[in-house]
Amino acid sequence: MWITIKGKHLTVKIDLGRYIPSPDPFFLIFTVNDHLIIGGCWKGELEGDESNVYGFFENLLTACYYFLQPDSPHVQKITKIDKRNIEKEGFQLRGDEVVVYQAVERNAIYYACSTGRIARIYYRNDLLSYTDCPEYKGKHKGVVELPLKDFIEDVLKISREFLEKYAPVIERIIIKHTGEPEGYDYLWESYYEVIELYRKRPDSENR
Known part of the structure; x- marks a missing residue:
């Protein structure tokens, strides 16, 4: 059973009906506007890629946490390292x-980047490179932009919906198959940290 969580630009689909015993036990599709960042397409149908769903949301929340603290020495250090990594991937940063x-x-x-006004995502989706869907041919690697404010608000929206509605379901599935809870309290902590930082922004309208 696929569930869909939508923001203004970001959409996440998770298949709750399939579980494979691996570090990435669920199947997930992630799109930003019309760009397929995670997942594949065959015979006209989108298909999920194996994913650690908690880790997926952790990445999005961490990106926002960093975007809201660009002057932090830790964030600057990570940015310096990842700028080198992104160039090794063959992407050309625009300099801003x-x-x-x-x-x-x-x-x-994918590399989530911030200019202070724009969120820019450079991505390479290896699964999509094997697509037989004409609309995705040659689109396994690219760049997508959206307003930074929209990106952060979308991440907060879809993260909260996931944590409230679907994380408990995911947790029950994990316990059923492994006998042990994995726990997702740390995602709530990350969510509230981002909320707190975002509310301090003058353009956040006290959201």
Whole structure:
């Protein structure tokens, strides 16, 4: 059973009906506007990539946490490292990125970047490189931009919906198959940290 969590630009689909015993036990699709960042497409149908769902949301929340603290020495250190990594991936930075955060998934890698006004995502989706869907041919690697404010608000929206509605379901599935809870309290902590930082922004409208 697929569930869908949508923001203004970001959409996440998770298959709750399949579980494989691995570090990435669920199947997930992630799109930003019309860019397929995680997942594949065959015979006209989107298909999920194997994913650690908690880790997926942790990456998005961490990116926002860093975006909201561009002057932090730790964030500057991570940005310096990931700028080197992104160049090794063959991407050409545009020079106005003040924060760069690398997120590694099972068959995809993306770099969430902030210019202070714009969120820019450079991505390479290896699974999509094998697509037979004409609309995705040659689109396994690219860049997508959206307003930084929209990105952060979307991440907060979809993260909260996931944590409230679906994380308990995911946890029950994990316990059923492994006998042990994995726990997701740390995601709530990350969510509230981002909320607190975002509310301090003058353009946040006290959200």
